[in-house]
Amino acid sequence: MNEYVIETDNLTKRFKQVTAVDGLDLRIRRGEIFGLLGPDGAGKTTTIRVLCAIMEPTEGSVRVAGFDTVRESEEIKKRIGYMPQQFSLYGDLTVLENLIFFADIFGVERGEREKRIARLLEFARMTKFKKRRAAHLSGGMQKKLALACTLIHQPQILFLDEPTTGVDPVSRREFWDILTELHLQGVTLFVSTPYMDEAERCSRVGLMFEGGLIICDAPERIKSLVEGDLLELRPDRLREAARAIGGLPGVLEVQTYGDLLHVFVDDAQRRIQTIQEVLSEAGISVRGLRQTRPRMEEAFISLIRKRIEGR
Amino acid sequence: MIARTITVARKELLHIVRDRRTMAVMFLIPIVQLFLLGYAATTDIEHLRTTVLDGDRTPQSRELIEAYRASNYFDIVAYVADEDELARMMDRGTVWAGLIIPAGYGADVVSGQTASVAFVIDGSDPNVANAVFAASQQVGQAQSMRIIERRLGISPDEMTALEVRSRVWYNPEMKSVNFMIPGLIAMILFTITIMLTSLAIVREREQGTIEQLMVTPIRPIELVVGKVTPYIAVAFFNVLEVLAIGVYWFGVPIHGSLGLLMALAAVFLMTSLGIGIFISSVTNTQQEAMLTVWMMLLPSIFLAGFFFPLEAMPKFLQAISYFIPLRYMLVIIRGIILKGVGIGPLADQVVPLLLFGVSILIFAATRFRKRLE
Numbered sequence: 001m002n003e004y005v006i007e008t009d010n011l012t013k014r015f016k017q018v019t020a021v022d023g024l025d026l027r028i029r030r031g032e033i034f035g036l037l038g039p040d041g042a043g044k045t046t047t048i049r050v051l052c053a054i055m056e057p058t059e060g061s062v063r064v065a066g067f068d069t070v071r072e073s074e075e076i077k078k079r080i081g082y083m084p085q086q087f088s089l090y091g092d093l094t095v096l097e098n099l100i101f102f103a104d105i106f107g108v109e110r111g112e113r114e115k116r117i118a119r120l121l122e123f124a125r126m127t128k129f130k131k132r133r134a135a136h137l138s139g140g141m142q143k144k145l146a147l148a149c150t151l152i153h154q155p156q157i158l159f160l161d162e163p164t165t166g167v168d169p170v171s172r173r174e175f176w177d178i179l180t181e182l183h184l185q186g187v188t189l190f191v192s193t194p195y196m197d198e199a200e201r202c203s204r205v206g207l208m209f210e211g212g213l214i215i216c217d218a219p220e221r222i223k224s225l226v227e228g229d230l231l232e233l234r235p236d237r238l239r240e241a242a243r244a245i246g247g248l249p250g251v252l253e254v255q256t257y258g259d260l261l262h263v264f265v266d267d268a269q270r271r272i273q274t275i276q277e278v279l280s281e282a283g284i285s286v287r288g289l290r291q292t293r294p295r296m297e298e299a300f301i302s303l304i305r306k307r308i309e310g311r
Numbered sequence: 312m313i314a315r316t317i318t319v320a321r322k323e324l325l326h327i328v329r330d331r332r333t334m335a336v337m338f339l340i341p342i343v344q345l346f347l348l349g350y351a352a353t354t355d356i357e358h359l360r361t362t363v364l365d366g367d368r369t370p371q372s373r374e375l376i377e378a379y380r381a382s383n384y385f386d387i388v389a390y391v392a393d394e395d396e397l398a399r400m401m402d403r404g405t406v407w408a409g410l411i412i413p414a415g416y417g418a419d420v421v422s423g424q425t426a427s428v429a430f431v432i433d434g435s436d437p438n439v440a441n442a443v444f445a446a447s448q449q450v451g452q453a454q455s456m457r458i459i460e461r462r463l464g465i466s467p468d469e470m471t472a473l474e475v476r477s478r479v480w481y482n483p484e485m486k487s488v489n490f491m492i493p494g495l496i497a498m499i500l501f502t503i504t505i506m507l508t509s510l511a512i513v514r515e516r517e518q519g520t521i522e523q524l525m526v527t528p529i530r531p532i533e534l535v536v537g538k539v540t541p542y543i544a545v546a547f548f549n550v551l552e553v554l555a556i557g558v559y560w561f562g563v564p565i566h567g568s569l570g571l572l573m574a575l576a577a578v579f580l581m582t583s584l585g586i587g588i589f590i591s592s593v594t595n596t597q598q599e600a601m602l603t604v605w606m607m608l609l610p611s612i613f614l615a616g617f618f619f620p621l622e623a624m625p626k627f628l629q630a631i632s633y634f635i636p637l638r639y640m641l642v643i644i645r646g647i648i649l650k651g652v653g654i655g656p657l658a659d660q661v662v663p664l665l666l667f668g669v670s671i672l673i674f675a676a677t678r679f680r681k682r683l684e
């Protein structure tokens with residue numbers, strides 16, 4: 001018995017002009033919540049499509065639930081659920097009709113079908129809306145309906161492609177609560193997202209960039225990889241402040257976040273003084289200069305920047 | 312297998328019922344097409360707008376004008392004084408024909424000489440011109456007989472040495488609507504099914520729902536059959552719809568068996584469904600599919616002999632026409648409705664149609680893959 005439920009060797013997918021996925025090696029264990037993070041066009045959707053056996057890799061081999069995605073695709077489809085990035089249900093059908101359709105396509109038996117649908121509607125907190133046309137649901141509810149439809153045949157592995165993109169923060173949180181519940185029920189989850197904060201809720205995270213994995217590890221380990229200490233400050237003239245701090249000795253990296261500056265330094269205690277001095281000389285007033293723990297976001301930006309500079 | 316096909320068909324039916332516009336298109340278009348073409352695509356001439364230049368003004372010339380008017384082919388809408396005015400009216404298209412009676416016509420008739428008149432025809436549309444030409448000759452001949460009769464004092468029967476008695480079979484009144492309606496039924500069946508099936512399948516691709524279907528255990532054949540089933544029902548309804556109007560409104564008689572007609576229509580349906588499925592498997596958007604449908608529809612309608620007889624076409628076009636399923640169906644449906652023939656005389660048409668249908672359908676269905684490009 002193989003302990004990995006998803007296994008790729010040198011997974012590569014080329015389209016006419018672009019190489020969307022470039023030599024990906026992934027090993028994912030049963031019961032993980034795996035987060036695939038990456039900016040637009042990193043190759044997340046392509047990777048998931050190949051894993052779901054609806055797209056053939058150009059090179060490499062892929063096994064999901066112990067089956068080869070090219071030769072045994074239909075076996076895989078019985079065991080997985082896939083929620084595409086775009087809304088892919090029937091807008092002119094009601095919530096209930098969509099659920100019934102997918103239940104029947106998967107051959108769920110009549111009595112069982114009604115029970116499961118009732119349970120899923122409850123689980124997704126959508127019972128009230130079951131008579132509503134899918135096109136008339138809010139973005140967040142459409143995502144929940146899509147999730148419910150992919151769960152109708154009780155898959156062991158669930159692939160979710162940016163399930164929370166375009167969803168308000170409250171619904172995002174609710175969606176992740178539902179995912180966590182599924183995780184506790186033993187479902188293996190493979191989730192792609194452009195939101196770095198969502199990575200914190202994964203057991204392991206892969207950072208994808210230009211078709212390759214930059215890093216793949218537990219969130220805590222990734223955060224600890226970031227070199228130096230992180231200082232956060234809110235200057236009144238952001239760009240000038242960033243320029244002034246950028247060249248100072250001991251400053252490793254400067255990132256901007258809205259009206260905040262994040263500065264990586266080799267030693268916070270030693271450098272905090274200099275930074276304050278330089279800024280006041282330049283006539284820039286600063287509020288709230290303090291040391292913080294790096295989040296996933298800073299870690300990833302830092303890693304991607306190093307990758308780009310390393311070329 | 313069957314269960315999933317039914318599931319897909321039921322879902323497709325919901326789409327149809329929920330989309331009022333498609334519903335309207337499906338049930339109204341055939342009727343509109345039938346009325347438009349049933350009335351417009353006719354080469355029967357009646358009440359053709361005609362002008363007269365009577366340079367003679369005698370009882371004889373008036374009798375000739377009356378003969379033309381009484382024939383029902385021509386409506387005398389204007390009298391003109393000279394040829395320039397006649398030419399102007401022809402130019403503007405206010406009249407299709409002009410009768411010119413020169414001065415001295417009456418005198419020639421009375422004196423027993425050969426009288427002559429001119430008949431001008433707008434030849435822009437050769438089909439109409441041919442019919443007008445024949446009608447003008449026919450009226451003239453009849454009037455000529457009448458003059459001779461009077462001159463010699465004998466009845467026309469006594470002057471005839473040879474008489475050719477033509478009998479027109481199948482469509483004795485030679486009404487072009489009788490010829491058009493059966494063809495129209497075939498054409499409507501052809502267009503509606505190709506259009507609807509190609510759109511229905513390509514819509515899943517355009518809306519991205521195909522991606523969700525691909526990760527289910529559904530088999531391509533179940534999807535395709537399930538999706539087109541409701542449209543087969545629609546197509547048969549359209550056939551009955553058009554037939555009913557043809558019979559009760561246009562008075563087209565059906566001489567053959569309705570059952571046979573339906574059975575062969577089903578065979579024909581396989582070909583247009585196959586083409587529709589094929590189009591939807593090579594296009595990505597509904598717009599692309601629609602364009603492709605139109606691009607193949609027009610040539611097939613012409614090459615199948617819908618408007619013009621195949622025999623009149625150049626040889627290489629005739630050769631191409633063998634690859635157009637509509638060609639066979641036109642012969643079949645005209646045969647059954649107009650001639651009342653059974654399956655026997657139609658075997659030459661049915662066999663290629665069946666071969667076509669089965670192979671296109673299989674080819675199209677197997678081209679459908681559960682993979683994204």
Ligand SMILES: Nc1ncnc2c1ncn2[C@@H]1O[C@H](COP(=O)(O)OP(=O)(O)OP(=O)(O)O)[C@@H](O)[C@H]1O
Pocket residue numbers: 015016018019020038039040041042043044045046047085194684
């Ligand atoms: N079917 C296709 N044909 C050609 N190129 C494609 C196709 N699908 C994706 N690509 C290209 O492959 C690259 C990776 O695309 P992919 O959709 O996998 O990225 P992504 O990480 O999902 O991005 P996004 O955040 O925009 O969804 C992009 O450059 C994209 O343009």
Ligand SMILES: [Mg+2]
Pocket residue numbers: 044045046085161162
């Ligand atoms: Mg994507």
